[in-house]
Amino acid sequence: xxxxxxxxxxxxxxxxxxxxxxxxxxxxxxxxxxxxxxxxxxxxxxxxxxxxxxxxxxxxxxxxxxxxxxxxxxxxxxxxxxxxxxxxxxxxxxxxxxxxxxxxxxxxxxxxxxxxxxxxxxxxxxxxxxxxxxxxxxxxxxxxxxxxxxxxxxxxxxxxxxxxxxxxxxxxxxxxxxxxxxxxxxxxxxxxxxxxxxxxxxxxxxxxxxxxxxxxxxxxxxxxxxxxxxxxxxxxxxxxxxxxxxxxxxxxxxxxxxxxxxxxxxxxxxxxxxxxxxxxxxxxxxxxxxxxxxxxxxxxxxxxxxxxxxxxxxxxxxxxxxxxxxxxxxxxxxxxxxxxxxxxxxxxxxxxxxxxxxxxxxxxxxxxxxxxxxxxxxxxxxxxxxxxxxxxxxxxxxxxxxxxxxxxxxxxxxxxxxxxxxxxxxxxxxxxxxxxxxxxxxxxxxxxxxxxxxxxxxxxxxxxxxxxxxxxxxxxxxxxxxxxxxxxxxxxxxxxxxxxxxxxxxxxxxxxxxxxxxxxxxxxxxxxxxxxxxxxxxxxxxxxxxxxxxxxx
Numbered sequence: 001x002x003x004x005x006x007x008x009x010x011x012x013x014x015x016x017x018x019x020x021x022x023x024x025x026x027x028x029x030x031x032x033x034x035x036x037x038x039x040x041x042x043x044x045x046x047x048x049x050x051x052x053x054x055x056x057x058x059x060x061x062x063x064x065x066x067x068x069x070x071x072x073x074x075x076x077x078x079x080x081x082x083x084x085x086x087x088x089x090x091x092x093x094x095x096x097x098x099x100x101x102x103x104x105x106x107x108x109x110x111x112x113x114x115x116x117x118x119x120x121x122x123x124x125x126x127x128x129x130x131x132x133x134x135x136x137x138x139x140x141x142x143x144x145x146x147x148x149x150x151x152x153x154x155x156x157x158x159x160x161x162x163x164x165x166x167x168x169x170x171x172x173x174x175x176x177x178x179x180x181x182x183x184x185x186x187x188x189x190x191x192x193x194x195x196x197x198x199x200x201x202x203x204x205x206x207x208x209x210x211x212x213x214x215x216x217x218x219x220x221x222x223x224x225x226x227x228x229x230x231x232x233x234x235x236x237x238x239x240x241x242x243x244x245x246x247x248x249x250x251x252x253x254x255x256x257x258x259x260x261x262x263x264x265x266x267x268x269x270x271x272x273x274x275x276x277x278x279x280x281x282x283x284x285x286x287x288x289x290x291x292x293x294x295x296x297x298x299x300x301x302x303x304x305x306x307x308x309x310x311x312x313x314x315x316x317x318x319x320x321x322x323x324x325x326x327x328x329x330x331x332x333x334x335x336x337x338x339x340x341x342x343x344x345x346x347x348x349x350x351x352x353x354x355x356x357x358x359x360x361x362x363x364x365x366x367x368x369x370x371x372x373x374x375x376x377x378x379x380x381x382x383x384x385x386x387x388x389x390x391x392x393x394x395x396x397x398x399x400x401x402x403x404x405x406x407x408x409x410x411x412x413x414x415x416x417x418x419x420x421x422x423x424x425x426x427x428x429x430x431x432x433x434x435x436x437x438x439x440x441x442x443x444x445x446x447x448x449x450x451x452x453x454x455x456x457x458x459x460x461x462x463x464x465x466x467x468x469x470x471x472x473x474x475x476x477x478x479x480x481x482x483x484x485x486x487x488x489x490x491x492x493x494x495x496x497x498x499x500x501x502x503x504x505x506x507x508x509x510x511x512x513x514x515x516x517x518x519x520x521x522x523x524x525x526x527x528x529x530x531x532x533x534x535x536x537x538x539x540x541x542x543x544x545x546x547x548x549x550x551x552x553x
Contacts, residue, residue: 003065003360006341010054017051020058029068031059031077036084043088046162050169056081061121061338065360071331072302078119083110085163085172086125086218093158100151105132106189107224108159108217111179115213116299121334122343124176125163128214129156129189130227145191152189173343179210192227199234205247208238209283213299236297239287248287249390252280268333269345273379275333277386278326282308284390289313302326318385325378332375335360347375 001008011017039056043049060081064074086108094101112126113119131152133145160175178184181198190198199207211231216224238244255276259267269275282304289311290297296311298304302323309319335357336344348354351368358367363374417425 002356003335004061004338004341006339007054007058007061010058014051014055017055017058020055021062029063030073031080033080033083036081037087040084040088045092046165047167047169049085049088049092049162050167050172053081053085053172054169056084057121064334065338071327071334072118072300074334075113075118075120075330078121079110079114079117082114082119082125082173083217086110086127086159086175089159089162090155090218092162093155096158097151097154100154103134104148104152104155105134105220105223106152106155107131107219107221107227108156109224109227110215110217111210111213113213114217115215116301117215118300118302118330120343121337122173122341123337124174124343126176126179126210127217128180128195129153129177130192130195130223131189132191132220132223149187149189149191153187156189179207181207192223192230195227196230199231203234205238205241205244206251208235209248209287211235212283212286215299236287236291239291245284245288248280248284252276252390263346266347266349267345268329268336268347273381273383273386274345275326275329277382277390278305278322278329281322281386281389285313314389318389321381322385325382328374328378329382331361332357332371 001011036056040049040052043052060074060077063069063077064071069077090106090108107130109115109128109130110125111128113123114125114127119125129152131149133148156177160177163172164174165171177188180186180188181190181195181203199211212235214228214231216228241247255270256264256272259270264271267274279301282301285308286296286298286304289308293311296304296307296313298307305314305319305323305326308314309316314322332347333345336346336348339353339356348357354368354371358371361371363370414425414429417428422428
């Protein structure tokens with residue numbers, strides 16, 4: 001109870017809910033949406049829904065604080081509890097207006113952290129609504145599309161009020177629908193065709209980035225799945241838009257600039273080196289490389305980061321450091337919000353709060369000092385890797401490729417090599433295939449970096465040659481931080497990116513000097529003539545002054 005004053009107050013008002021803390025069977029360790037729906041089944045009005053929600057939240061917080069579940073599992077459970085809560089609230093709204101429910105098919109699409117299965121304890125739940133007339137409604141009840149949309153809008157508005165309004169039991173969390181097309185200025189509910197027309201004509205870059213985490217959670221799930229499937233091709237071709245990479249980078253800088261000056265250093269989510277830096281870097285790499293690689297298309301930040309590392313788009317060490325830093329920052333965010341169940345992302349300044357948070361994270365000796373040291377260390381790691389990945393020049397170059405140019409067929413590759421003027425395109429192509437074949441991480445890295453000029457590729461297949469013996473293009477590739485991991489992976493190393501070295505042309509070897517007959521080779525002139533005369537004079541004097549060795553008897 002020391003970790004959450006708000007949940008302690010809930011137990012004081014509802015003492016029978018302590019039983020939620022006593023059920024620690026193996027089946028209770030990782031509950032899903034169905035388990036939470038059973039926990040909310042007795043709720044019949046907004047007040048009882050809040051009581052049931054806090055009861056379920058008690059069990060999640062207990063497992064989180066005790067270390068039974070890690071931060072990723074706790075965030076996924078919070079998202080599943082939000083899913084069950086949205087379904088219960090929509091059911092209440094439909095029960096209050098059965099006529100509206102009969103006229104339309106309404107789907108609730110979760111966005112943001114709820115859609116990505118990584119929700120906080122207290123956070124806005126971002127949603128988008130899509131509706132269609134009920135099947136057979138136009139012929140049976142005369143309900144056209146306009147009436148269906150008005151009915152769906154009333155249901156969606158009621159559902160949002162059930163979750164967001166404050167009553168004697170407080171509130172659950174705000175339901176935010178501002179990610180919809182046109183934001184607050186647009187209609188709350190649209191048909192699927194209206195959504196598609198908007199995203200095809202007027203959507204901005206950040207709106208496609210937000211759709212990465214779209215997931216149907218409540219209402220007509222079939223309609224929700226159709227919505228996601230219809231918009232998915234637009235999401236994975238968003239990187240082909242003009243100035244796509246520059247727009248995303250500009251948006252991230254704008255977010256940092258809008259933070260108040262007095263809160264930048266304590267901002268855990270939006271500040272430099274915060275959670276948003278990890279999320280933006282991961283989403284940028286997903287949108288650029290996800291066009292041709294479906295394995296990295298995940299709504300979860302940690303799952304996507306793991307897939308990017310496995311696919312060779314991020315180095316192993318960088319991926320591990322980002323994963324560790326993201327988990328720590330999310331754990332810190334959870335502990336800050338859990339205490340009073342308030343939506344905040346600022347690290348507190350009071351020593352008592354810092355001591356409590358540090359101890360809840362397992363820091364016992366010097367909790368304040370250890371917390372500050374760990375926080376600053378992870379923040380600096382995130383900031384460094386974010387600038388390295390987010391502003392990588394290769395991203396813009398890859399984003400400008402057409403979908404067919406990202407991967408070449410065998411014949412197209414051979415024709416490209418012939419057009420470039422290579423005398424043996426078949427041999428060069430064999431080198432390329434040898435490097436890029438297979439399903440290992442090394443092969444994935446090679447496929448990302450290749451095709452390269454065949455002379456350079458042959459050198460990459462012999463990575464133990466000294467730099468002085470390599471062609472100039474290969475030396476640049478070895479020292480290029482984007483290509484060096486491939487050569488390191490070939491040698492079985494970790495694939496860390498070396499510090500770039502200055503590119504110097506090796507000195508041209510000089511022919512050996514001609515050796516005169518009966519004498520030693522002439523010395524190279526490195527000093528002035530007067531200095532050489534002085535040296536020879538000293539040597540002659542030493543020979544004359546040296547004592548002669550006694551002759552043998």
